[in-house]
Amino acid sequence: EEEKSLNFIEHIIEDDLKAEYVKDDLRFRFPPEPNGYLHIGHASSICLNFGLGLKYDAPVNLRFDDTNPAKEEKEYVDAIKKDIKWLGFSWDTECYASDYFQQLYDWATALIKEGKAYVDSQSSEEIAEQKGTPTEPGKESPYRNRSVEENLGLFEGMKRGDFDEGEHVLRAKIDMSSPNMLMRDPVMYRVLHKAHHRTNTDWCIYPLYDWTHGESDYIEQVSHSLCTLEFLPHRELYDWFLDQLVSKSRLRPKQREFARRNLSHTVVSKRKLLQLVENGIVSGWDDPRMPTISGLRRRGYTPESIRNFADTIGIAKRDNVVDVSLLEFHVREHLNKIAPRVMAVLNPLKVVITNYDEGREEWLEAENNPEDESAGIREVPFSRELYIEQEDFREQANRKFFRLKLGGEVRLKNGYIIKAESCTKDENGNVIEVQCTYDPKSKSGSGTEESLRKVKGTLHWVSIPHAIEAEVRLYDRLFTDATPDGHKDKEFMDFVNPNSLDKVTGYLEPSLKDVKPGDRFQFQRLGYFNVDLDSTPEHLVFNRTVTLRDTWAK
Ligand code: ATP
Ligand code: MG
Ligand code: MG
Structure with missing residues (x-):
């Protein structure tokens, strides 16, 4: 045995x-x-x-x-x-x-x-x-x-x-x-x-x-x-x-x-990594896109996830390439256990709750981590004006679209059931605001019959007047090829992904205002994020460590 x-x-x-x-x-x-x-x-x-x-x-x-x-x-x-x-x-x-x-x-x-x-x-x-x-x-x-x-x-x-x-x-x-x-x-x-x-x-x-x-x-x-x-x-x-x-x-x-361990979609050679640094492809050895320990740390990886990854692949007698999705699996698995859940909207669409009084606010209880009871609860503010993700609304959609559509209902996480009544568009036809009504008796956890009513979709959201802004850095693979240094006729540099970093402004629930570099969270429905070294109280910066699911198309 x-x-x-x-x-x-x-x-x-x-x-x-x-x-x-x-x-x-x-x-x-x-x-x-x-x-x-x-x-x-x-x-x-x-x-x-x-x-x-x-x-x-x-x-x-x-x-x-x-x-x-x-x-x-x-x-x-x-x-x-x-x-x-x-x-x-x-x-x-x-x-x-x-x-x-x-x-x-x-x-x-x-x-x-x-x-x-x-x-x-x-x-x-x-x-x-x-x-x-x-x-x-x-x-x-x-x-x-x-x-x-x-x-x-x-x-x-x-x-x-x-x-x-x-x-x-x-x-x-x-x-x-x-x-x-x-x-x-x-x-x-x-x-x-x-x-x-x-x-x-x-x-x-x-x-x-x-x-x-x-x-x-x-x-x-x-x-x-x-x-x-x-x-x-x-x-x-x-x-x-x-x-x-x-x-x-x-x-x-x-x-x-x-055997040497190689990781897909990157290069693991100090000489080649130095080239990326010296050519300004990345911001330094600890750029969150780098396969360095310091880059992974800055990206939000935990030591446990890296050790578990290394133990799982074990050692071999023949060189091979390990798929980077296995590394991502391990960080996801660990962060799922330890990362507090919070709500943040990265691609905002304004929602107005027309039957919710102007100027009114209430604080809703939210569970910090369903995987860890000891993580406790926090309060998130709710008000008449909210942001949801643009992708979470369509004017019309078929029955398989469980998010918000005109005439349809969704539950706002930790909050109420809302129904989309109408929407406003700009001159290009883009939806810029959705007018909704809410069911005042449907508040999550309130124990009423309405609060237990099942609706198909649950969306994350933030209250606009309470939201705090942050720079959010979204990363993609640094190379477009699985084995960038494995080609006879091409250099690994030929495969650098020009779109490996996307910076967006995120709107975050206000509980995040005192975060410090290294703090890790799950932005619900979006992925795991951590606070970057560049972050200051005046200008918060988050990195997406990994998405919630393996969504990357190969
Ligand atoms: P690099 O090409 O990145 O410079 P190296 O082997 O020259 O790699 P060292 O600093 O000599 O780097 O490595 C220290 C130890 O780590 C050595 O025992 C080396 O064999 C081992 N090592 C380096 N890269 C790998 C790898 N990809 N997989 C497993 N072990 C490695
Ligand atoms: Mg060497
Ligand atoms: Mg050596």
């Missing part, structure tokens, strides 16, 4: 626990490169690694893979930490690959002394040419057999700053005819005269990913280094480097791979 619910990574761990490891050996890490904000794909990796930590009561490090000073920044480090905490996870130790620069340098020096690494003085183009192809062996560099002394001198010179970028690199001396191209004397260090966000100008040589990652895992004694499938061919090199270092008394990390 229990066995069935294990995913394949958990099976690997269970097998390792039966064989060489004890429970205290288990240690995991989440290793982001601080070159952008975390996205929904990272959420899968976060939930996997931190989930294993919780399951096995094992520490999980947050390791910044910060070996490329050209693209990395402190802003990204801070954003990554904030997003992981917001998702509800805490790490054991905050680690930086850059903290290991000296250790890595010392180990590289040891490899040189053992004849397992050498300084190559060719250009990167020459090195690439000599790599060969998977079916034909590569050519050895003319510098491959430099003496240990010469290599040590040059490597020290590289570190000291004696050379320009590209003049020399340090390469591991492995096998130029290996069927695995990554084993053909991979580059370990390059010269980069760039300041690093943490080590500043201490270093002008920087280690490459393959030389850094496994060694960082070893330093931190990570037992299972889980990465995405594109690293499968790197595993041989990961192991080769460890073979040169591991001492018997210390734990030897294992790299294991799982």
Whole structure:
């Protein structure tokens, strides 16, 4: 029973626990490169690694893979930490690959002394040419057999700053005819005269990913280094480097791979998301249309909904695209439980209740959340002049139209049954006002026979004199194609949806006047909305998180 619910990574761990490891050996890490904000794909990796930590009561490090000073920044480090905490996870130790620069340098020096690494003085183009192809062996560099002394001198010179970028690199001396191209004397260090966000100008040589990652895992004694499938061919090199270092008394990390998670109608790659930011397609990394954790947060997603999404899709052995509607399903499901219901009209049509006294107002009781009794009730004002949605009225309609039509009745949510008697149009024939009568005995919850009378439609509404205005931002997919980066002949940028943001003025019930950024609501019949970061008491701004139903036409 229990066995069935294990995913394949958990099976690997269970097998390792039966064989060489004890429970205290288990240690995991989440290793982001601080070159952008975390996205929904990272959420899968976060939930996997931190989930294993919780399951096995094992520490999980947050390791910044910060070996490329050209693209990395402190802003990204801070954003990554904030997003992981917001998702509800805490790490054991905050680690930086850059903290290991000296250790890595010392180990590289040891490899040189053992004849397992050498300084190559060719250009990167020459090195690439000599790599060969998977079916034909590569050519050895003319510098491959430099003496240990010469290599040590040059490597020290590289570190000291004696050379320009590209003049020399340090390469591991492995096998130029290996069927695995990554084993053909991979580059370990390059010269980069760039300041690093943490080590500043201490270093002008920087280690490459393959030389850094496994060694960082070893330093931190990570037992299972889980990465995405594109690293499968790197595993041989990961192991080769460890073979040169591991001492018997210390734990030897294992790299294991799982599939990348892609989301439909968007791109999950920091590089591509950065392009959207830099080209002004979105307002920033946290634009509510972005598939970043910060964008989803700003959009109104809850951490629970993202975790539930990640847990539901689980982990896989093959790359695939998950439909974004599944993510939306999870936020809808959670917000349905927690979001207070309120009334707001986004596309207003004036209704006048002709038999309701001018100047009269009354406050009607409204349930805050039918899914949660403890949410209590509030009062909403009713008066002679109301707004309903334009779509909720037609002069004439067939029997299947359960909303308001001339001569027909509807119930106003939390209020009365009204009947449309006549309407007024502008010179273009558009209805600009509907005159209605109300049934004074039909008030919801009043217990009268009339209040229990069933009418087919119930509409949301707001009282015009009491309504507060807000800017409401309605979002559509950021891309018009399900797999914008999956086309051979086109760029993902070619599929940007020019109409992904629509700003309207909404009219809201007055209970919303004191809302704060992050507050979440269900606007009844319209969807889930939250208060945007741009919102101020003077100028309220709401985002539509998601519609109530999956209405998007594919
Ligand atoms: P990107 O292309 O967005 O930069 P990356 O893999 O280079 O992605 P990292 O910062 O290195 O980004 O990712 C940290 C961890 O998250 C890595 O272990 C990586 O494999 C994992 N990860 C990144 N993207 C995804 C994804 N789409 N699905 C699952 N895991 C992911
Ligand atoms: Mg990476
Ligand atoms: Mg990357």
